Amino acid sequence: MLTRSRTLAALALLAAATSALAGPPATLTVKILSLNDFHGQLESPGTFRARATDPAVPAGGADYLAGYVTAAKAANPHTVVVSAGDLIGASPLVSALFHDEPTIEVMNRIGLDFNAVGNHEFDDGKVELRRMQRGGCHPSDTTNSCRGAEVGTPVPFEGARFDFLAANVVQRRNGDTLFPPYGVKTFDAGGRQLRMAFIGMTLKDTPQIVSPSGIKGLAFMDEAQTVNALVPRLRAAGIEAIVVMIHQGGVQTGTTADINGCEGGLEGSPIKPIVAALDGAVDLVLTGHTHAAYNCQLPLASGRLVTVTSANAIGRVLTDIDVTLDRRSGDVTAVSAVNKVVDRSNPAIVPSAQVAAITSAYKTIAAPVANQVIGAITRDVPNTKDAACNMPAGDLVADAQLAATAPADRGGAQLALMNPGGVRSPGFLFAGSGVGEGDGNVTYGEAFTVQPFGNSLVTLTLSSQQLKDVLEQQFPNCFGQTSFARVMLPSQGVRYEWDHAQVCGGKVRNLSVQLPEGTVTVVDAAGTVLEPTRPWRVTVNNFMADGGDAFTVFKGGSNRLGGGQDIDALVSYMARFKAPNPPYDPAAANLGKPRIVRLDAGTSCP
Secondary structure, three states, rough: OOOHHHHHHHHHHHHHHHHHHOOOEEEEEEEEEEEOOOOOHHHHHHOEEOOOOOOOOOOOOHHHHHHHHHHHHHOOOEEEEEEEEOOOOOOOOHHHOOHHHHHOOOOOOOOOOOEEOOOOHOOOOHHHHHHHHOOOOOOOOOOOOOOOOHHHOOOOOOOOOOEEOOEEEEEEOOOOEEEOOOOEEEEEOEEEEEEEEEEEEEOOOOHOOOOOOHHOOOOOOOOOHHHHHHHHHHHHOOOEEEEEEEEEEOOOOOOOOOOOOOOOOOOOOOOHHOOOOOOOOOOOEEEEEOOEEEEEEOOOOOEEEEEEEOOOOOOOOEEEEEEEEOOOOOOOEEEEEEEEEEEEEOOOOOHHHHHHHHHHHHHHHHHHHHHEEEEEEOOEEEEEEOOOOOHHHHHHHHHHHHHHHHHHHHHOEEEEEOOHHHOOOOOOOOOOOOOOOOOOOHHHHHHHHHHOOOOOOEEEEHHHHHHHHHHHHOOOOOOOOOOOOOOOOOOEEEEEEEOOOOOOOOEEEEEEEEEEEEEEEEOOOOEEEEEHHHHHHHHEEEHHHHHHHHHHHHOEEEEEEEEEEHHHHHHOOOOOOOOOOOOOOOOHHOOOOOOEEOOOOOOOOO
């Protein structure tokens, strides 16, 4: 008879033998953490709600982002961290003042693996973007570049330890991509090496929304065609798992605002037809650009549903994805994704002290510039739009640009037009910030947050007909515009009406411009241009002057005169409202609001 101890030993041997015969598990789970549209937001941008009915929690911040990544890697060593574009550009002062070197240095320490280029990666041009990858000091700004000795990072600037990916950005001179089209991660699956490809790209319409001078010599190819051409190449290399990271996206329709919802199936969004044209070999699509959050299942060209996600923006959300790989074939057998708020109150997350220290050190260096009070306001001047697309913050910016270029020796501008995408959230807030400037006071740092692009001003001459045409070009699919409306913000003295129900070319009515000698009607109530050849001196930023946002009419402007920086114009204008002068009142009667009037029955800015 077997003793109890011998019985237990025999059972243990049997279990071990059974386990040996069974071999390793049939699958391997890879964790992907994805973000998009980070825009150099090293500090928390405030609170955020996962759903409209949820309580707001403190969210974001690079230190907590690092904490979430560390926790994920501790739970699963097979973890990949990726970004779907706009990692840099349109950044707060703490990153932008230093040419976004802080963001690259922080992402190196967080452990980012790949970043698909977005349109804002090209804000300072392709040469500067290459420096972001390769490292080295800024070629002309010796003051604000390579400050690593003061913040604990290498000198000279180390460059990105992760890869920029640009599958659809081609150099015309030789046909090569600007950066690698894809990156590959290899995972040890018990003696077998499994590989996963990450294809990265920006939207093909990038040339319409960045300064042409910065992308000269580059071609931006169709997104789906680019991916589909790469699939046979990857398959030939034995790679079965394919992730697409694309800086293009969509928005949910509806009101629940669930970051894991997919209301409306992203119908009408530019990402949906792109996904619908993708090869059936694609296993996951990570998107961005629209600063939205969603978690969808959308059909590929084959009809098979694929997971399509987006993680909101500025570091408030991470998409946490488990991808199951078959150990034998390397195929993806399952994908499970969930959008998670980067919750700073989560007790399970330990923020990175190293990342926090780097951010804090850069903030200290920037403080003398950032904390200067440049003016005051009587109430919030937000960047929200009404149904006619009036935007209080945009009005202020347009007025500042007109004031800077109205003198005869600075352009002789009679009006200014500001693109809405160039006026960033949240606008100018009345409540004092954490630096203690006091309610109503506006600091340089706050102004820079609204105007972070470093554009220069350009004053050019348009005829009355061209002025009418460029206003018509604001509307979707009109005169070469894309499928989005881009209603510009006019300066003080400009007033016009528009009717979205009318055909292109007939939407703008009753356009008038107030001059010192009186008000001039440019377009009458019927939409007729009264003096088609009359010249107007118009100020826009250099992005717009070069045809940005598909405003090609500006490219036909004559007698161009370059001006100062947009942020300098804003600072100079706000000095008029600095104590002891009265503060800026966005509702003041002399500002002539509303400047844009809508005639059709629409209830929101298109």
